[in-house]
Amino acid sequence: MLIIDGKRVNDEVAGRDFKYYIFDWDDNILHMPTRIHLEKLCTDGTWRPVSVSTTTFTLARTDEQNYRFPRNGGREAAFRDFQDKPGEMTGQAFIRDTRAALARVAAGEKPGPSFETMRKTLREGRLFAIVTARGHEPNTIREAVRIFIDEALTETDREEMLENLRGYRWWLDKRETFGTDAEEIDYYLSMCRYHAVTCPSFLERLSEDDDFGSRVAEASSAQRPELAKEYAIRDFTDHLIHTLDRTGGLELRRPMSVGFSDDDPGNVQAVSDYIQAELARRYGSIKFVVYDTSDAELTSGRKVTVAGQLDLPGF
Numbered sequence: 001m002l003i004i005d006g007k008r009v010n011d012e013v014a015g016r017d018f019k020y021y022i023f024d025w026d027d028n029i030l031h032m033p034t035r036i037h038l039e040k041l042c043t044d045g046t047w048r049p050v051s052v053s054t055t056t057f058t059l060a061r062t063d064e065q066n067y068r069f070p071r072n073g074g075r076e077a078a079f080r081d082f083q084d085k086p087g088e089m090t091g092q093a094f095i096r097d098t099r100a101a102l103a104r105v106a107a108g109e110k111p112g113p114s115f116e117t118m119r120k121t122l123r124e125g126r127l128f129a130i131v132t133a134r135g136h137e138p139n140t141i142r143e144a145v146r147i148f149i150d151e152a153l154t155e156t157d158r159e160e161m162l163e164n165l166r167g168y169r170w171w172l173d174k175r176e177t178f179g180t181d182a183e184e185i186d187y188y189l190s191m192c193r194y195h196a197v198t199c200p201s202f203l204e205r206l207s208e209d210d211d212f213g214s215r216v217a218e219a220s221s222a223q224r225p226e227l228a229k230e231y232a233i234r235d236f237t238d239h240l241i242h243t244l245d246r247t248g249g250l251e252l253r254r255p256m257s258v259g260f261s262d263d264d265p266g267n268v269q270a271v272s273d274y275i276q277a278e279l280a281r282r283y284g285s286i287k288f289v290v291y292d293t294s295d296a297e298l299t300s301g302r303k304v305t306v307a308g309q310l311d312l313p314g315f
Helices: 011-015 054-060 074-078 092-106 115-124 138-152 155-172 181-190 200-208 213-218 224-247 265-282
Strands: 002-004 007-009 018-023 036-041 047-052 128-132 193-196 256-262 286-292 302-307
Touching (some): 002 155, 007 155, 018 115, 018 224, 036 054, 115 155, 128 138, 138 181, 138 193, 155 181, 200 213, 200 224, 213 224, 224 256, 224 265, 256 265
Parallel strands (some): 018 128, 128 193
Antiparallel strands (some): 002 007, 036 047, 286 302
């Protein structure tokens, strides 16, 4: 441990491997109280409105005989609580629900299976991405992560995180002076990625992409979120490569791995197939690991090494 600019700096990060994470949010990190508004088939043949959890929706989305989007408003009406509402404080519902979910965890409720991995990622100061089927703007999701830091990390955790963040700034950015704690956390969060794949600004970027634009245009409504997550994963991996190249990290030729966790088996399969077909070819030296966190009985989900031969501790 070094003391630089009067602050504790963990110089040991200079010896670490390059390990990064991609997290789905709902039912993977936190069990959010946000509901999806559908219609369900009754025994008399009529359809009645129902509000379901994201866990139930994972099953309902493939049961088209018994569930459907509202006839008045369709998909947009179904996911109206998963968007940033015009005229409100940006992301108000998402921020409110994040606080509510964290409060339940603090009261003893079991969090999502990747909750502890998210805490560890933040403590270690490693780059990460949030990739969710929600429709919020990146700044909304980033604010939710900031709340997670404030409420899910202990004071000791936050101090460890700051020591590591200063270590990376000293090692890779060649910094000898540091900002306030809040400024260093803000810089760290700005280096991460927040992709809500039904957000209008994200969809605009997706439609303009040479590889994904035409595929998404031809896909069904059920396939589009999976394709969007594939694009988001490629985007984050590109960002990691560019960041390491800019800071000289690539020259070290250290083991690099990217883990993806999601509670939706459909997304897990789609992402696994995409990694095998595309990313493994594009990034042959990176180890990709996928965690299927749909089974509540498995603490951290089912681990599948999709590409790469390196087996790093904790991955």
